Amino acid sequence: MNAVLYWAGIFALGCFALALGCATLRLLRGPTPQDRVLALDTMYINGLLILLVLGIRFGSSIYFDIALLIGLFGFVGSAALAKFLLKGEVIEP
Template sequence: MNSLVYWAATFALGCFVIGLVFAALRLLRGPASTDRVLALDTMYINGMLILLVLGLQFGSALYFDIALLISLFGFVGSVAMAKFLLRGEVIEP
């Protein structure tokens, strides 16, 4: 791996970790439930991006598969949480 690409990936990894920490703080201190939902969305996106950068650094395709699963489950979780906040239940009888 090129030295410039390595340092850029390391910098990006640090930025994503900082974003993950700030989202976790918003999750814990959020005044409303919508703030907490947005913090969870930000956390799964940052987690997915961290795995993608690690996959680039280590050159392994396994990280990309795991990132795909995280994005899929994160989207389904966001839809379920939005439905719960709007109607009060996720699965309607």
């Protein structure tokens, strides 16, 4: 692996981990439920990006498959939480 790619991966992992920590802080201290939902969205996106960088670093395709699943479940969860915040229920009778 190229030295520049190696250090870029280390830097990217550090930045994504820092962003994940900031989003966790916002999730715990957010003043409104909307802030907490946005923090949760940011957390799953940062987790997805960490997995993608690890997949590139280790050269394994399993990381990409897991990142795809996290993206799909995160999108569905975000849509469900947004509907719950708007209407108070996810499944309408």
